[in-house]
Amino acid sequence: MDAIDRKLLEMLQLNCDTPIAELAGAVQLSTTPCWRRVQRMKEAGVITSHVALVDPKSVNVGVTVFVNIKTSQHTQAWFDQFHATVDSIPEVVEFYRMSGDIDYLLRIVVPDIAAYDGVYKRLIAGTQLFDVSSSFAMEQLKFTTALPLRYAD
Template sequence: MDAIDLKILDLLQQDAEQQLAQIAEAVGLSSTPCWRRIQRLKESGVIRRQVALVDAQALNVGVTVFVSVRTATHTQEWFERFRATVQAIPEVVEFYRMSGDVDYLLRVVVPDIAAYDAVYKRLIAGTQLFDVSSSFAMEELKFTTALPLSYVR
């Protein structure tokens, strides 16, 4: 990956709907070589997919809840069941296995506390959990899907 690829990625992370000609001009290429580079980035898995970012408020899911989960069970069978439970809950938009005191961290989006309570009940019904702690975001101060490109070698 060279400097032109990085510039293409930067432009696409800001707006993936830009016309190919605009991207090509911005990186100093004609359209065909620029298109080839984009295709290569897709084929190699650097560009995983292109999606629409939708406004959470417009969809009435403007409340963000960070859910910390601890478990006393660490078997593969337990994990598979827990993962299936979490993946079946559409309000869970991010799901991580963590190091440290918390075993798993979930980001949940809902319209209100009552909706979160329903999510919580589905979460605890699916598996045996030791501790579940929920924190409601008061204000979103930064949100981006753009990844930093300065670490690429």
């Protein structure tokens, strides 16, 4: 990946609908070589999808909850059941296996605390958990889907 690819990715991360002609002009290429570079990054799996980002408040899911989960079980069967439970809950928008004191971290979006309680009940009904700790975000200070590209090679 060279400087031109990185610039194209920076622009596409901000707006994937940017016309090829505008991308090409920004990186000083003609449209066909620019289009080929973008296609190559798609084929290589660097660009994984094109999405529309939706304002959470506009769709009534303005409350973000971070959920720390500890388990006393670490079998594949337990994990498969837990993963299936989490996958079945659309309010869970991010799911991570962690190092350290916490085993799993979830980011959940809901309209209010009552809705979160419903998510919590579905979560604990589907899997045996040792400890669940929830923190409600008071204010979102930074949000981006754009990845830093200075490390890309």
